[in-house]
Amino acid sequence: MHTLTDLLIVFVSAVGVILVCDRVKIPPIVGFLLTGCLTGPHGLGLIESSENVEFLAEIGVVLLLFSIGLEFSLSELIRIKRVVFWGGGLQVLVTIVVVWALVEYALGSPESALPMGLLIALSSTAIVLKTLQDRMELESPQGQISLGILLFQDVAVIPMMLFIPLLGGTAESLYRALGILGAKSAGIFLLIFLTQRYLLPRILTVVAATRSRELFLLTAVVICFGVAWVTSSAGLSLSLGAFLAGLVLSESEYSHQTLAQMLPFKDLFTSLFFISVGMTLNVSFVMQNLPEVLAWTVGIAVLKALVCMGVVAALGYPFRTAVHVGLILAQVGEFAFVLSTVCINHKILAGDSVPLFLAFSTLSMIMTPFLIAMAPRIAEAASRAPLPQRILSGFAAPSFTKTNHGEPPLKNHVVIIGFGPVGRNLARAAKSSGVPYAVVEMNPTTVREERKRGEPIVFGDASEKTVLDHVSIRDAKVVVVSLADPSMVRRITVSVRAAAPTVYLIARTRFLSEAPHLIALGADEVIPEELETSIEIFARVLTKYLVPREDIEAMIARVRAEGYHSVEGPQVPMMQWCDLLRDLPDMEVRSFRIMAGSPIAEKTIGALGLRKNWGVTVVALRRNGEWIANPGPETALKAGDVMVVFGRTCDIRKIHPLMRALEASA
Incomplete structure (x- = not known):
């Protein structure tokens, strides 16, 4: 009953705090941490002991990492192995050494220096990945690098837990313990591999065949907590086992259904984890030692950010990405609280160092969502610092920033920025069609591997003009x-448009709401994934119902016209052109906006000579929200007009650079 009362207090308090946070645009994670501070034993004392909440919070961490493993894949993990082992290893080692030296000098306590280094080397997997997921940045370069380093940190917790008792003089043999742990780990990984390869697919097939949601959910829970229990029994962490369980399931066809059913439980229990972390903050200690606590919080954040920046830069990534990752990983992690308990039990940390550590660690977690939100702007400002170009562009091998030697100069080519699935498919299509292309990619490992395969790929940040010059951006089509x-x-849209005003620029975005911003920044076309995905889905559904293809195409044209209405401004209703364009596939309808200050403004349609010189007819104007149909040659164009033209596709493509050039001269 006491547990139920505590949970009721926690959730009622969380509802109120999150409502306030939502009004003032504070991330929910910060709200959960503040809830813990308020209700915990060091706050208002509504919860006298946090043990009951901490047990459920541990379940939340397990479910969080299980869901992350489900959304990840073994192939993705192998792809970032260089970041995991080299990046993660360097970050942990350098942070331990630097903190060890600083703490010994600042506190004059050699006994606490090394343990403090071990604790501070860890960052918060739960908070960082949750925040990156909410911001949809987990697939970005900074997200992938952060994930790789965090995975190494989670694995590094195990040898740290073995090493700490040795510092207290209670471990019989570190080498013997490491040997036993290594043997157990090898056995567990082999067991997981065999289960994933031979046993798990059969079990899931049998369970799925029953079509029972309850049985499927229970099976997923058993797999998640079963693997976590096995790894924990062998001395590994519960969280690592949960991630491995998700990783194993991610390779099956049932991963999406599993994730959908686990999400509500994950969100509920993960919120308890953040609340339990907030309960560790001793508010009275913070207020009594505010200058010291703030100094440690800021100092540790700066130190960790600088170390991460150096490590990411050493891996060859641009300075902007290095700064971004440094800010993402600048906090102390949840596993540090677990290690601190081990240190306290072995009397390695004592005195004021324990509440001081808990105070600045919790504060660093609270500020993490704000740091991640500010990171893009800070990284952008840092990229304009007066530093050598080699630092700003990244320490990749010089050959990575040059096209293959001996190749003819690029002209009328396609520049593909980003070599993920979209970029790869586009490169494959261009190659099979004989279209020249060049690729810009910011992952040095990908660049190295693809250059070996003969891909015309260069390394660099495409928002940098020097990188764009390497792929002849001005000569690109x-x-x-x-x-x-x-x-x-x-950022890249702005840079490309500044470097090449007349190039045809196509940008990808996930959401239709992003498209108007990209158009305003200079993109000629924006492809929103949610709109195009919906079109492909209903087209396939209607095909199954034997709806005529011409009707489906007409519906696609109407949906696209309605969907892109907010992107390119008011348009001519497309359905009236559908039949004509279907019968005349070489013809096209296109719209151009007359910008303020453009030399086109105040000119008549006849003076432009579009029909005489280019064979393109102006069929409509949109002015002040109203259409002007079939405007005559004497009609003057005004700033803000949308001019709709009709003509052959090849002719419209010819006037497009002309329109861009006129706008650029404005």
Whole structure:
């Protein structure tokens, strides 16, 4: 009954705090942490002991990492292995050494220096990945690098837990313990591999055949907690086992159904984890030692950010990405609280160092969502610092930033920015069609591997003019920004348009709401994934019902016209052109907006000579929300007009650079 009362207090308090946070635009994670601070034993004392909440919070961490493993895949993990082992290893080692030296000098306590280094080396997997997921940045370069480093940190917790008793003089033999752990780990990984390969597919097939949601959910829970229990029994962490369980299921065809059924439970229990972390903050201690606590919080954040920046830069990534990752991983992690308990039990940490550590660690977690939100702007400002170009562009091998030697100069080519699935498919299509292309990619490992395969790929940040110059951006015919990170797509769109005013620029975005911003920044076309996905889905559904193809195409044209209405501004209703365009496939309808200050403004349609010189007819104008149908040659164009033209596709493509050039001269 006491547990139920505690949970009721926690959830009622959380509802109120989250409502307030939502009004003032504070991330929910911060709200959960504040709820813990208020209700915990060091706050209002509504919860006298946090043990009951901590047990459920541990379930939340397990479910969080299980869901992340489901959304990840073994192939993705192998792809970022360099970041995991080299990046994660360097970050942990350098942080331990630097903190060890600083704490020994600052506190004059050699006994606490090394343990403090071990604790501070860890970042918060739960908070970082949750925040990146909410911001849809987990697939971005900074998200993938952060994930790789965090995975190494989670694995590094195990040898740390073995090493700490040795510092207290209670471990009989570190080498013997490591040997036993290594043997257990090898056995567990072999067992998991065999289960995933031979046993798990059969079990899931049998369970799915019953069509019982309850049985499927229970099976997923058994797999999640079963693997977590096995790894925990062998001395590994519960969280690592949960991630491995999700990773195993991610390779099956049932991963999406499993994720859908686990999400509500994950969100509920994960919120309890953040609340339990907030309960560790001793508010009275913080107020009594505010200058010292703030100094440690800021100092540790700066130190960790600098170490991560150096590590990411050493891996060859651009300075902007290094700064971004440094800010993402600048906090102390949840596993540090677990290790601190081990340190306290072995009397390695004592005195004021324990509440001080808990105070600045919790505060660093609270500030994490804000740091991640500010990271793009800070990284952008840092990229304009007066530093050597080699640092700003990344320490990749020089050959990575040059096209293959001996190749003819690129002209009328496609520049593909980003070599994920979209970029790869576009490159494959261009190659099979004989269209020249060049690729810009920011992952040095991908660049190295693809260059060995003969791909015309260069390394660099495509928002940098020098990188764009390497792929002859001014001589390109089309540029495609295929990245998934919205902030990077916006920056690159601005840079490409500034470097090549007349190039045809196509940008990818996930949501239709992003499209108007990209159009305003200079994109000629924006492909929203949610709109195009919906079109492909209903087209396939209607095909199954034997709806005539011409009717489906007409419906596609109408949906696209309605969907893109907010992207390119008011348009001519497309359905009246559908039949004509279907019968005349070489013809096209296109709209151009007359910008303020453009030399086109105040000119008559006849003076432009579009029909005489280019064979293109102006069929309509949209002015002040009203249509002007079939305007005559004496009609003067005004700033803000949308001019709709009709003509052969090849002719419209010819006037497009002309229109861009006129706008650029404005």
